[in-house]
Amino acid sequence: xxxxxxxxxxxxxxxxxxxxxxxxxxxxxxxxxxxxxxxxxxxxxxxxxxxxxxxxxxxxxxxxxxxxxxxxxxxxxxxxxxxxxxxxxxxxxxxxxxxxxxxxxxxxxxxxxxxxxxxxxxxxxxxxxxxxxxxxxxxxxxxxxxxxxxxxxxxxxxxxxxxxxxxxxxxxxxxxxxxxxxxxxxxxxxxxxxxxxxxxxxxxxxxxxxxxxxxxxxxxxxxxxxxxxxxxxxxxxxxxxxxxxxxxxxxxxxxxxxxxxxxxxxxxxxxxxxxxxxxxxxxxxxxxxxxxxxxxxxxxxxxxxxxx
Amino acid sequence: xxxxxxxxxxxxxxxxxxxxxxxxxxxxxxxxxxxxxxxxxxxxxxxxxxxxxxxxxxxxxxxxxxxxxxxxxxxxxxxxxxxxxxxxxxxxxxxxxxxxxxxxxxxxxxxxxxxxxxxxxxxxxxxxxxxxxxxxxxxxxxxxxxxxxxxxxxxxxxxxxxxxxxxxxxxxxxxxxxxxxxxxxxxxxxxxxxxxxxxxxxxxxxxxxxxxxxxxxxxxxxxxxxxxxxxxxxxxxxxxxxxxxxxxxxxxxxxxxxxxxxxxxxxxxxxxxxxxxxxxxxxxxxxxxxxxxxxxxxxxxxxxxx
Numbered sequence: 001x002x003x004x005x006x007x008x009x010x011x012x013x014x015x016x017x018x019x020x021x022x023x024x025x026x027x028x029x030x031x032x033x034x035x036x037x038x039x040x041x042x043x044x045x046x047x048x049x050x051x052x053x054x055x056x057x058x059x060x061x062x063x064x065x066x067x068x069x070x071x072x073x074x075x076x077x078x079x080x081x082x083x084x085x086x087x088x089x090x091x092x093x094x095x096x097x098x099x100x101x102x103x104x105x106x107x108x109x110x111x112x113x114x115x116x117x118x119x120x121x122x123x124x125x126x127x128x129x130x131x132x133x134x135x136x137x138x139x140x141x142x143x144x145x146x147x148x149x150x151x152x153x154x155x156x157x158x159x160x161x162x163x164x165x166x167x168x169x170x171x172x173x174x175x176x177x178x179x180x181x182x183x184x185x186x187x188x189x190x191x192x193x194x195x196x197x198x199x200x201x202x203x204x205x206x207x208x209x210x211x212x213x214x215x216x217x218x219x220x221x222x223x224x225x226x227x228x229x230x231x232x233x234x235x236x237x238x239x240x241x242x243x244x245x246x247x248x249x250x251x252x253x254x255x256x257x258x259x260x261x262x263x264x265x266x267x268x269x270x271x272x273x274x275x276x277x278x279x280x281x282x283x284x285x286x287x288x289x290x291x292x293x294x295x296x297x298x299x300x301x302x303x304x305x306x307x308x
Numbered sequence: 309x310x311x312x313x314x315x316x317x318x319x320x321x322x323x324x325x326x327x328x329x330x331x332x333x334x335x336x337x338x339x340x341x342x343x344x345x346x347x348x349x350x351x352x353x354x355x356x357x358x359x360x361x362x363x364x365x366x367x368x369x370x371x372x373x374x375x376x377x378x379x380x381x382x383x384x385x386x387x388x389x390x391x392x393x394x395x396x397x398x399x400x401x402x403x404x405x406x407x408x409x410x411x412x413x414x415x416x417x418x419x420x421x422x423x424x425x426x427x428x429x430x431x432x433x434x435x436x437x438x439x440x441x442x443x444x445x446x447x448x449x450x451x452x453x454x455x456x457x458x459x460x461x462x463x464x465x466x467x468x469x470x471x472x473x474x475x476x477x478x479x480x481x482x483x484x485x486x487x488x489x490x491x492x493x494x495x496x497x498x499x500x501x502x503x504x505x506x507x508x509x510x511x512x513x514x515x516x517x518x519x520x521x522x523x524x525x526x527x528x529x530x531x532x533x534x535x536x537x538x539x540x541x542x543x544x545x546x547x548x549x550x551x552x553x554x555x556x557x558x559x560x561x562x563x564x565x566x567x568x569x570x571x572x573x574x575x576x577x578x579x580x581x582x583x584x585x586x587x588x589x590x591x592x593x594x595x596x597x598x599x600x601x602x603x604x605x606x607x608x609x610x611x612x613x614x
Contacts, residue, residue: 048404052418055478059421061444062433077444123326130319145334147600149539152593153337155569155585156344159352160337179333182326211318240426242542258428265432272436279429286424294417302486
């Protein structure tokens, strides 16, 4: 199913090229070229551009405000900073626990995403390539988690973590994240593993590979793009997650960026320049990544919705 | 022989880690919410069987019932308004973006960008932009000669919830637009061409060709939006506190659940009530499941039609 959707996408983009070429360029179709309609098209484009400006403007304000002094923020809120000062960032980086939060976020998100990729690809491979009783039922069992947000089980999860002695540790977060990442990741990877030709597997076995080597050396490299998608889909929401750190963590030294932001905001509430600098620093890793590879982001993050 | 036996078992070795983690840390907690809701709890310690007492309390006893109804109402408003925005403005923008071209692709990148921000950052950013004295929103209104419309958006009972919903829409809208766009790309251009050759106006093409073919995608996105909106929590917690100020005007099921389950620090450290919290979680679970069932049946129909 997944693969069908993926190939269908490729087909349609091919199908799209032909008529586009016939039209010579994008824009009005031949019989739409009358003056009134050209004007209409211009109006539509300006509306679309205007909305893009409206959406981007708050982000733009966040960026310029982070470089301003407090006085400038209050008395010239829309002007560019008279001097692009890094003072606010220095405060964020040196006085607040910001580097600690950043390190925690990297550690928790990195570990979780890596574990998800490893565990989910193993399970997806088994579901896609082995015939055994209960296979279909297990697949449905994993998929059942797609529609139910894990946070509805947060109370029992909280008590479970307490009983395991994992409250106020990063383990509680990683375990929760890995579990919640399973349905979507298994779903996507199973689809890709199913599409691989069986001859490869046979050839590898004849060459004397063990079952694990067949998986690791032959099949896994072939689903690398899907693996990248899975890591991306999990990375963004986990990096941004606020809910589970809020419930599980108490120690300031363990907090991740979103939770740390609330501590930080409480401390510097009146010092807007510093707060904006903090918000910018917290968002910059993902924003830069997004601007560099926006097409992969857009495709990856909506993949689940389109396919599932 | 031994090797063959091993080979027959390999799949379980491959499956074990995922199966264990998923079962212990997702399925078990989700299901045990049901169990927990039928017990009496003292703090985080389980006491005797309580039957439906927790549900009775949440559904019929003040102040819980009042809060539940209020929160549910706000969730419905939250979803309805978000749904309306994304199926009018969002769909319109998606259809326009579908023409392709560099300018339109750049616009799409802009639409989607806020979706990569953490809800905490979004909340704080807009808290400052909507600040009654210094916030840029009121200053823009003043500059545009609309100063009399300036108000403390988040402090006013009438505007607080709509303001939050619009902030959420600002971050969210790129998602439905992008999914619609993917759906639109899946519709063969020949169908549109054929309708045009038959003399259909652009509106007729949209109404009779595009819309019916896109309906399953729209349905799917709506279900996802429903699930997402009925779990809304972070924005309200960050911007309005755990009791949805002003005076519960922005309280939703997410914040109501959080206060009940983990204690309300804002009103003098009331301790968490596991039984009541679980009952609320189960009610939310049932709502989400109802939506999922609709979503799955929509998907099925899509498979049949395609």
